[in-house]
Amino acid sequence: MRVAQSTFAFNFLTQLNQLEQRQNNLQTQAATGQLFSLPEQNPSAMGQVLNLQTDVNATTQYQNNITQLQQTATSTSDAISGLKAISDRMNEIATLADGTKSPAQLQAYATEVGQLIQQAVQLGNSKDQGNYIFGGTATGAPPFVATTDSSGNVTGVAYQGNTSVAQVEISPGTTVSTAIPGANTTGTGPRGLFVDSRYGADFFGHLISLRNDLQSGNTAAIASTDAPQLSKDEDNLLYHVTANGIIQSRLQTASTLATQHNLSSNTELSQKTSADIAQTITELQQAQTAYSAALQSGSSILNLSILNYLH
Amino acid sequence: MIGLFGILDMGAHSLEAQQLGTEVTGQNLANVNNPAYARQRVLMQTATDIQTPVGQEGTGVTVVGIQQVRDSMLDSQIASETSTSNSLNAQQLALQDAEAALGEQVSSTGASGTNSIGSPNGLAQGLSNLFSGFQTLSTNPSSMAQRQTLVQSAQQLTSQFNQVSSQLAGIRNGLNQSIQNDVGSANQDLTDIASLNKQIVLAQASGGTANDLIDLRQQKLEDLSKYANISTAAQPNGSVNVSISGATMVSGITQTDSLQAFDAGGGQFLVRAATAGTTLALSGGSIEGEINVRDGALAALQSNVDTLASQLITQVNGIYSAGFDLNGNTGQNLFTGTNAATIGVNSAVVNDPSKFQAAGTAGAPGDNSVVLALGQLANNNVAALGNQTFSANYSQVVAGLGQSLSNVNDQVANSDKVTQMLNTQRSSVSGVSLDEEMTNLMSYQKAYEASAQLITTVNAMLLTVINMKTV
Numbered sequence: 011m012r013v014a015q016s017t018f019a020f021n022f023l024t025q026l027n028q029l030e031q032r033q034n035n036l037q038t039q040a041a042t043g044q045l046f047s048l049p050e051q052n053p054s055a056m057g058q059v060l061n062l063q064t065d066v067n068a069t070t071q072y073q074n075n076i077t078q079l080q081q082t083a084t085s086t087s088d089a090i091s092g093l094k095a096i097s098d099r100m101n102e103i104a105t106l107a108d109g110t111k112s113p114a115q116l117q118a119y120a121t122e123v124g125q126l127i128q129q130a131v132q133l134g135n136s137k138d139q140g141n142y143i144f145g146g147t148a149t150g151a152p153p154f155v156a157t158t159d160s161s162g163n164v165t166g167v168a169y170q171g172n173t174s175v176a177q178v179e180i181s182p183g184t185t186v187s188t189a190i191p192g193a194n195t196t197g198t199g200p201r202g203l204f205v206d207s208r209y210g211a212d213f214f215g216h217l218i219s220l221r222n223d224l225q226s227g228n229t230a231a232i233a234s235t236d237a238p239q240l241s242k243d244e245d246n247l248l249y250h251v252t253a254n255g256i257i258q259s260r261l262q263t264a265s266t267l268a269t270q271h272n273l274s275s276n277t278e279l280s281q282k283t284s285a286d287i288a289q290t291i292t293e294l295q296q297a298q299t300a301y302s303a304a305l306q307s308g309s310s311i312l313n314l315s316i317l318n319y320l321h
Numbered sequence: 322m323i324g325l326f327g328i329l330d331m332g333a334h335s336l337e338a339q340q341l342g343t344e345v346t347g348q349n350l351a352n353v354n355n356p357a358y359a360r361q362r363v364l365m366q367t368a369t370d371i372q373t374p375v376g377q378e379g380t381g382v383t384v385v386g387i388q389q390v391r392d393s394m395l396d397s398q399i400a401s402e403t404s405t406s407n408s409l410n411a412q413q414l415a416l417q418d419a420e421a422a423l424g425e426q427v428s429s430t431g432a433s434g435t436n437s438i439g440s441p442n443g444l445a446q447g448l449s450n451l452f453s454g455f456q457t458l459s460t461n462p463s464s465m466a467q468r469q470t471l472v473q474s475a476q477q478l479t480s481q482f483n484q485v486s487s488q489l490a491g492i493r494n495g496l497n498q499s500i501q502n503d504v505g506s507a508n509q510d511l512t513d514i515a516s517l518n519k520q521i522v523l524a525q526a527s528g529g530t531a532n533d534l535i536d537l538r539q540q541k542l543e544d545l546s547k548y549a550n551i552s553t554a555a556q557p558n559g560s561v562n563v564s565i566s567g568a569t570m571v572s573g574i575t576q577t578d579s580l581q582a583f584d585a586g587g588g589q590f591l592v593r594a595a596t597a598g599t600t601l602a603l604s605g606g607s608i609e610g611e612i613n614v615r616d617g618a619l620a621a622l623q624s625n626v627d628t629l630a631s632q633l634i635t636q637v638n639g640i641y642s643a644g645f646d647l648n649g650n651t652g653q654n655l656f657t658g659t660n661a662a663t664i665g666v667n668s669a670v671v672n673d674p675s676k677f678q679a680a681g682t683a684g685a686p687g688d689n690s691v692v693l694a695l696g697q698l699a700n701n702n703v704a705a706l707g708n709q710t711f712s713a714n715y716s717q718v719v720a721g722l723g724q725s726l727s728n729v730n731d732q733v734a735n736s737d738k739v740t741q742m743l744n745t746q747r748s749s750v751s752g753v754s755l756d757e758e759m760t761n762l763m764s765y766q767k768a769y770e771a772s773a774q775l776i777t778t779v780n781a782m783l784l785t786v787i788n789m790k791t792v
Contacts, residue, residue: 014360014752015353017745024741044438047427049420049723050730057720059427063439064712067449068699071456078460139461141687147680149463149687174682176689178460182700185693279438283427316756320763 022308029301036294039285069272076265083188085138092133097244104237120224127164127217144192145171153192167214169193180264211246328779331381335772338382342765349753357540359391359751389532395747404550404605406736411610416726422488447478455696463686468674479664486661489623496615497590503548503608504582510545515576518560525559550605566601568594618725625718630661644678644691
């Protein structure tokens with residue numbers, strides 16, 4: 011085949027361009043550590059990367075949700091512990107306040123119960139991050155309002171909240187709630203903490219009754235009515251202690267699963283996008299060698315022509 | 322016998338012939354780096370023999386023409402490949418712009434700001450941020466700080482949609498502008514070709530070939546093929562007829578028609594024959610590439626992004642409008658607009674995030690049922706998005722664009738190889754080889770010297786003859 015003057019120069023330039031482009035691509039890979047960065051370079055992997063990214067973001071969000079729930083669950087647990095301590099003391103007093111105690115002693119018990127009622131109301135109005143935690147979804151106002159008489163005795167505690175609890179998603183399609191409504195007298199829905207008509211629990215009502223009976227010295231009523239009622243309140247609280255424990259355990263498991271899921275997603279992301287640096291460097295060196303060889307041979311051929319030999 | 326004066330004549334003609342050879346060699350050498358030049362060679366033939374008693378005797382050499390070495394089939398193959406390659410280049414450019422408009426690029430300081438790999442600046446991350454915002458608010462629905470963050474994420478997403486839409490529209494406008502510019506350039510080439518046809522016909526009417534004008538015309542034809550795929554028909558008088566997609570543009574020495582870009586409605590610029598008025602279905606060239614990508618991949622991308630935006634608006638508002646804000650109000654929409662260009666966030670919510678309708682009932686600030694449902698939308702399969710989630714649908718759109726561009730990249734690379742091969746073949750046929758020309762030059766020089774020597778010898782012989790007669 012006849013080779014014209016322009017042919018060699020044109021082909022030489024084309025080959026150099028190709029080698030330079032290859033070097034450029036490998037250099038970019040080595041510098042960024044990535045096999046590709048744009049959709050055109052690997053369309054299907056790009057689609058998978060975007061899906062994985064969405065998944066990682068979502069799982070991270072679930073972890074954040076779980077952290078929030080854990081915080082509320084802890085605040086709830088603290089309040090329940092306080093209530094349990096009050097309940098234990100109430101049951102103790104109900105047992106101790108029998109016919110062997112003097113009226114003075116009974117009065118002392120009555121005073122103590124009175125104070126514990128107020129403490130219980132305070133616990134019922136616990137807050138977590140600015141929200142009342144025992145009012146159901148009515149988180150803006152104190153769930154319990156106590157009415158007192160002229161002597162300062164609490165005569166009734168009214169519940170201002172509702173029986174709805176907010177669900178939070180901890181994994182796709184799975185929601186939990188750490189909220190406990192303070193009272194539930196509707197007969198359906200989540201179990202109330204202080205009051206629940208289905209289980210005979212009415213913490214404040216029973217405490218007020220105990221205090222009144224102590225004040226009037228009616229030890230018979232204490233034994234026959236107050237003690238069994240307070241026992242039901244204790245069972246109700248025990249239920250919530252256990253339930254809270256179960257929720258916290260469940261949240262911990264969900265958190266661990268989410269962490270593992272993200273770990274494996276990130277590993278997959280890395281596998282899809284990361285360049286093997288050792289291989290890249292090797293290929294880059296080969297490309298550079300080819301480039302300098304092409305330059306050397308091309309230049310020496312370009313320089314030579316018949317004109318060198320004509321006199 | 323032709324006699325001494327005959328030999329002188331023969332010598333003189335030979336000198337002329339070698340000189341012409343040298344001139345043509347000079348022409349070739351001068352044009353060695355002219356890519357449009359086809360090498361020329363002198364065609365020499367023995368002059369007419371005369372009848373002598375001892376047989377036919379030659380009378381020297383005569384130049385019958387200066388021939389251009391050109392392969393017309395290669396020329397038309399190159400023109401055709403030029404059309405293909407320019408069409409692909411136009412598509413590649415537009416698709417690269419579209420890829421940049423989407424802005425999805427993998428980096429290792431990606432997604433969550435940690436060392437997670439991902440594409441942090443595109444709609445994929447924007448969608449994730451929106452749904453994360455809904456989820457975060459669901460954990461504390463009365464928090465003003467989280468409402469603020471959520472509204473900002475929503476605004477950022479709608480801005481991203483607006484920007485992508487606007488950039489795609491810009492690319493579309495750019496393509497329309499390019500079509501009009503290319504039509505102008507093509508028409509200029511058509512005018513030039515007609516004019517060159519006229520000059521060539523004139524030059525060749527008096528005998529011989531107008532080689533340099535033919536080179537120029539071929540250059541114009543190849544320039545024209547960049548814009549549109551052409552069909553040529555060589556005419557006996559030396560002109561070339563040019564037609565584009567069946568419409569005759571140049572016939573002989575006259576330009577019979579030209580290209581015209583027109584708006585077929587809705588900013589869809591097409592091309593028709595200006596005089597005949599018929600819309601042309603082009604088959605190659607940058608104009609066809611621009612139309613193809615504008616009405617094909619680019620239109621599909623714009624449509625996909627619009628569908629994504631409009632479904633987001635519909636699905637979100639459908640859940641949101643039934644919700645209650647912190648003041649017990651309901652019935653408002655979160656997103657305004659209908660597509661990617663017009664999507665926005667309700668300005669009332671932007672100004673006062675307490676108006677975000679997160680609750681399922683009025684008067685319960687801790688009720689998150691609506692914002693929880695909004696967060697769970699991320700995992701819902703939407704019928705109008707091919708039964709996929711928003712994010713999965715978008716990933717598919719990005720991968721689809723990437724695949725289109727990757728295919729075009731491969732086609733461009735192939736076309737470049739074919740073009741290179743054809744060019745190599747053409748320069749093998751028509752290109753100037755320095756070695757060959759220098760060798761020819763030496764040949765002509767030696768022949769010139771030899772002919773001069775012949776004349777000198779005959780001159781001496783003549784003198785001898787003349788001096789035979791002395792007074």
